Amino acid sequence: MALAREAAFPGATRIFEEGGEADRFWIIRSGTVALDVHVPGRGQAVVETIGRGALLGWSWLYPPRRWHLGAETRGPVRAWEFDAVAVRGLCAERPELGLALVTAVAETIGDRLRATRTRLLDLYGPPGSPGNGNGTEP
Numbered sequence: 001m002a003l004a005r006e007a008a009f010p011g012a013t014r015i016f017e018e019g020g021e022a023d024r025f026w027i028i029r030s031g032t033v034a035l036d037v038h039v040p041g042r043g044q045a046v047v048e049t050i051g052r053g054a055l056l057g058w059s060w061l062y063p064p065r066r067w068h069l070g071a072e073t074r075g076p077v078r079a080w081e082f083d084a085v086a087v088r089g090l091c092a093e094r095p096e097l098g099l100a101l102v103t104a105v106a107e108t109i110g111d112r113l114r115a116t117r118t119r120l121l122d123l124y125g126p127p128g129s130p131g132n133g134n135g136t137e138p
Helices: 084-093 095-124
Strands: 004-009 014-016 024-030 033-039 043-050 070-073 077-083
Touching: 024 084, 033 095, 043 095, 077 084, 084 095
Parallel strands: none
Antiparallel strands: 004 077, 014 070, 024 077, 033 043, 033 070
16 A cells, blocks of 8 residues: 555546556545447447446556556546556565465456456347347356
8 A cells, every 4th residue: 555646536537548558557445437448330338337446457467558448437436546667566576465466456357358248248249149138148
């Protein structure tokens, strides 16, 4: 927490854009943030909405350090913001912290990939495809 700073975002604020430089991350303290992906020919598709206690941003940890999703507040949001370079430096100094952080981030990545897959199948998958809300997904 020594590396954290308080951050506040008003509603309907783009926090980051897919493809932009990922140089920080946040832990949400209050409010909600919609995560979206650009679908060619269709625009932005919200794939997940996250809230209190959630990690916002994981792309800062792995090269090429570009956001894989976009993020927009759904109302006012308060968060702890962390500088990615400082956190990566601390992880290099304290490998046990680095392992714990990488494990937590990997879990978040898995959750976000599952949510994105399910949402895109719901929106754009052919009828009867797993995840399109028809009850066929295991």
